[in-house]
Amino acid sequence: MLKQQVERQNTPSMEDYLKAIAMLRNENKVARVSQISQKLKVKMPSVTSALKKLSDKKLVLHQKYGYIELTTRGDKVAKDIIHRHEALNRFFTEILDIEKETAEADACKIEHVISQLSLERVTKFIEFIEACPPGETKFSKKYKYYLEHGEYPE
Amino acid sequence: MLKQQVERQNTPSMEDYLKAIAMLRNENKVARVSQISQKLKVKMPSVTSALKKLSDKKLVLHQKYGYIELTTRGDKVAKDIIHRHEALNRFFTEILDIEKETAEADACKIEHVISQLSLERVTKFIEFIEACPPGETKFSKKYKYYLEHGEYPE
DNA sequence: AGCATTTGTTAGTTATGTCTAACAATGTTA
DNA sequence: TAACATTGTTAGACATAACTAACAAATGCT
Numbered sequence: 378m379l380k381q382q383v384e385r386q387n388t389p390s391m392e393d394y395l396k397a398i399a400m401l402r403n404e405n406k407v408a409r410v411s412q413i414s415q416k417l418k419v420k421m422p423s424v425t426s427a428l429k430k431l432s433d434k435k436l437v438l439h440q441k442y443g444y445i446e447l448t449t450r451g452d453k454v455a456k457d458i459i460h461r462h463e464a465l466n467r468f469f470t471e472i473l474d475i476e477k478e479t480a481e482a483d484a485c486k487i488e489h490v491i492s493q494l495s496l497e498r499v500t501k502f503i504e505f506i507e508a509c510p511p512g513e514t515k516f517s518k519k520y521k522y523y524l525e526h527g528e529y530p531e
Numbered sequence: 532m533l534k535q536q537v538e539r540q541n542t543p544s545m546e547d548y549l550k551a552i553a554m555l556r557n558e559n560k561v562a563r564v565s566q567i568s569q570k571l572k573v574k575m576p577s578v579t580s581a582l583k584k585l586s587d588k589k590l591v592l593h594q595k596y597g598y599i600e601l602t603t604r605g606d607k608v609a610k611d612i613i614h615r616h617e618a619l620n621r622f623f624t625e626i627l628d629i630e631k632e633t634a635e636a637d638a639c640k641i642e643h644v645i646s647q648l649s650l651e652r653v654t655k656f657i658e659f660i661e662a663c664p665p666g667e668t669k670f671s672k673k674y675k676y677y678l679e680h681g682e683y684p685e
Numbered sequence: 686a687g688c689a690t691t692t693g694t695t696a697g698t699t700a701t702g703t704c705t706a707a708c709a710a711t712g713t714t715a
Numbered sequence: 716t717a718a719c720a721t722t723g724t725t726a727g728a729c730a731t732a733a734c735t736a737a738c739a740a741a742t743g744c745t
Contacts, residue, residue: 390702409723419704423702425724442722469652473649473652473653475648475652487645491640492633494629498627542732564692564694574734576733577733595693595694596694596740
């Protein structure tokens with residue numbers, strides 16, 4: 378799988394910028410400084426300086442007043458983060474039954490720090506729970522019952 | 532429960548120091564600068580300056596060249612972090628079957644960023660899995676089978 | 686007691702990553 | 716096209732949290 382190559386010389390902040398750029402590109406076709414600024418809730422000069430850093434690291438293409446694009450490498454990193462985010466988000470909402478906003482917020486933090494291995498296991502765990510065979514009541518259903526009543530369903 | 536009072540005006544770094552002090556106190560009776568330094572893998576001047584900050588915030592008691600103690604407030608914060616750590620660690624090792632070192636490392640990161648709500652749900656989830664009624668094979672066993680064989684046990 | 690070692694502190698540097706204020710380029714529109 | 720608004724950049728400040736080098740206190744040993 379070789380995901381190691383993609384990992385952890387990037388700070389959480391850098392990862393957030395890459396993720397934002399990738400998401401804006403999908404939504405709007407182009408990423409602009411103002412939009413990244415809005416999405417990440419930082420001021421524009423922070424974006425400019427982050428872009429400089431990411432350019433130096435060959436993760437984005439950007440020249441003064443110009444459009445912003447991810448390099449192939451940047452895109453790989455962004456996709457990896459988005460993937461981590463989605464796995465965690467699913468785990469929190471679908472398995473732990475956590476409300477959307479909290480799940481989002483937690484995924485946004487944890488995606489930057491969780492190890493590849495744990496993420497893979499989380500993914501497998503979701504698969505496992507969803508793959509529950511027809512005869513049995515889904516674990517998630519049982520868990521939700523347990524959450525409400527404090528004991529196993531009959 | 533009022534755990535909110537205890538949360539998130541403390542940086543990850545501060546939380547690490549408080550945790551280390553609490554743990555050393557339990558192991559050794561006294562926390563010393565050199566030991567905190569070793570445990571957190573930072574140099575001693577970093578510890579000194581962190582202690583100054585924590586003193587200002589009334590989380591530790593410390594005077595020059597003297598012993599280091601947690602205040603009541605500091606102790607509460609430390610206990611909360613240790614509790615988060617333990618819950619996450621159990622989840623990773625017992626539920627996801629992740630190896631000790633990775634589980635530890637991930638818990639150490641995630642304990643600083645996970646929300647109270649998600650942590651509570653993780654705890655409940657562990658309870659739920661362990662509380663599996665006598666008749667049924669434990670979920671964790673089934674999951675481990677699934678991990679190895681890629682499909683549900685018969 | 687006196688010297689050496691260990692432990693702790695101070696001062697000052699560095700790296701991130703944010704911010705504000707001021708300026709510059711771009712775009713819009715009358 | 717000139718004026719204005721929006722967008723982006725630069726310069727410089729600030730906070731956090733680490734570091735090294737140099738010094739000071741405490742401890743241990745003979």
